[in-house]
Amino acid sequence: MKIAVVGKGGSGKTTTSAVLARTFARQGRATLALDCDTNPNLGISLGLGEEVTESLIALRDAVDTGEQEHASSADDLVRRFGVEAPDGVHLAVVSAIQNPEPGCP
Amino acid sequence: MRVAFVGKGGAGKSSLAGTFARVLAGTGERVLALDSDPMPGLAFSLGIDRVDEGLPDETVEEYNDDGHRRFRLRQGLTGVGAVERYAVQGPDGVHFLQLGKAHGQRWDNTRQHFGFQHVLDDLPGDGWSIVGDLPGGTRQPFMTWGRYADTFLVIVEPTPASLLTGRRLARLAATAQAPRVVVVANKVRESEEVERVGERTGLRVLGAVPFDPELETADRLGRAVLDHDPQGQTATAVRSLMDVLLTGMEPS
Amino acid sequence: MLGQLARPGTIVVADFEAGLGTVMRLDGRPVDVVVVVVEPTAKSLEVGRRAADLVRESGLGRLVISANRVRDEDDAARVAAAFPGLDLLLVPDDPAILAAERSGVAPLDAAPEAPGVRALVSLAKGLLGPAGA
Known part of the structure; x- marks a missing residue:
């Protein structure tokens, strides 16, 4: 099942995504949370804390500035730009994949 | 004065930019308020009943650039001319121009986008103040939608997510060699939050805006906070932000 | 991309970029559910309404409106008026x-x-x- 969470910035989109993802995982489902925002902070709402979340963003920015290679595929993206969050949710910051415009490709 | 408001979505950019533009216009300045967000926003905060309209389609023409389809302002139309002709007048005499808003499936914003960008490169100079409201989450606001600004106000709520965006913008500003970049602490409930915003972003704090329940009410009613509560906390705080900028006082 | 990541039995939750740009580019690559998150403010409801129209017109997937920070009956009424006939979740403030x-x-x-x-x-x-x- 694929779920897209959309809305105006600041409307609670990220909080909603985080509670959904962790609830699915708690129900025993393999869950992948994708942060497609250009200012990614889903990690904080998932409970990863600021430091880990910020390190994922720094990795993403390194891609933007050319210091890091773009992910070559979806699997590569999750491996290199992903991290395990509470309840076993996998989180990946998605804009790290090559993409002419920001957001989820 | 050319200022641009940046920050995380929901941090309060539009509310503060709209109030700022009107307060500045109210002092007799000629003010152009610019909204470059593809979603509706600044019009509400200015109290202007035009949520959608941007530059009319016929102001932008297509041309062929070495095999590439590109767009530019119609021959003979300058950015200054576009502002004179298409900016709408709002309360307190503020002039308002926005990027046309997204509507419906297959809504193609290419024309609007290029037309608006060309206006940004040719804004009226002498005698005008520019107040820009940028989309939240902009990757490179300093080089793109905010490239006209001489001062950037990074609007930050005292939440980790908002602070994180503020830090990131501060870092990008340094890389982009942006002009003056300051931070405004918004929705402040306790005074130590202001200090935290300065520390955690590494930016100079221009000022603080308290959490204002009247702003929440105004937002729910779809009214400009300046009309809803003209002497309230938000209006008062924005007036003092403006004073600090105008007098060139060192921010606290 | 979303398609590449989906595995049988796996749930993918994508927290989209603010606004609608990327939703429009989903065109032709539908998801199962689109959750449109709104607050009971005029701006947020206006953005949400556009998102909902887009999702319905392009048949992207099942549409759910999740309204946050609902404080009172007035807030609930504002949300209901913006999305008549749609699947609504009211999340209390x-x-x-x-x-x-x-x-x-x-x-x-x-x-x-x-x-x-x-x-x-x-x-x-x-x-x-x-x-x-």
């Missing part, structure tokens, strides 16, 4: 969520029993369906 956001912790860890959090948990369970499918 919950200081516990605000407090969690302010301290940078997960609402599910900080306040699992808070009404706002419970509403979102019920949305998740509802999406899984009665059989957890």
Whole structure:
């Protein structure tokens, strides 16, 4: 099942995504949370804390500035730009994949 | 004065930019308020009943650039001319121009986008103040939608997510060699939050805006906070932000 | 990309970029569910209404409106008026969520029993369906 969470910035989109993802995982489902925002902070709402979340963003920015290679595929993206969050949710910051415009490709 | 408001979505950019533009216009300045967000926003905060309209389609023409389809302002139309002709007048005499808003499936914003960008490169100079409201989450606001600004106000709520965006913008500003970049602490409930915003972003704090329940009410009613509560906390705080900028006082 | 990541049995939750740009580019690559998150403010409802129109017109997937920070009957009425006939979840305005956001912790860890959090948990369970499918 694929779920897209959309809305105006600041409307609670990220909080909603985080509670959904962790609830699915708690129900025993393999869950992948994708942060497609250009200012990614889903990690904080998932409970990863600021430091880990910020390190994922720094990795993403390194891609933007050319210091890091773009992910070559979806699997590569999750491996290199992903991290395990509470309840076993996998989180990946998605804009790290090559993409002419920001957001989820 | 050319200022641009940046920050995380929901941090309060539009509310503060709209109030700022009107307060500045109210002092007799000629003010152009610019909204470059593809979603509706600044019009509400200015109290202007035009949520959608941007530059009319016929102001932008297509041309062929070495095999590439590109767009530019119609021959003979300058950015200054576009502002004179298409900016709408709002309360307190503020002039308002926005990027046309997204509507419906297959809504193609290419024309609007290029037309608006060309206006940004040719804004009226002498005698005008520019107040820009940028989309939240902009990757490179300093080089793109905010490239006209001489001062950037990074609007930050005292939440980790908002602070994180503020830090990131501060870092990008340094890389982009942006002009003056300051931070405004918004929705402040306790005074130590202001200090935290300065520390955690590494930016100079221009000022603080308290959490204002009247702003929440105004937002729910779809009214400009300046009309809803003209002497309230938000209006008062924005007036003092403006004073600090105008007098060139060192921010606290 | 979303398609590449989906594996049988796996749930993908994509927290989209603010606004609608990327939703429009989903064209032709539908998802199962689109959750449109709104607040009962005029701006947020206007953005949400456009998102909902887009999702319906392009048949992107099942549409659910989740309205946060609903304080009273007036707020509920504002949301209902903006999305007539649609699947609506009203999430009560919950200081516990605000407090969690302010301290940078997960609402599910900080306040699992808070009404706002419970509403979102019920949305998740509802999406899984009665059989957890």
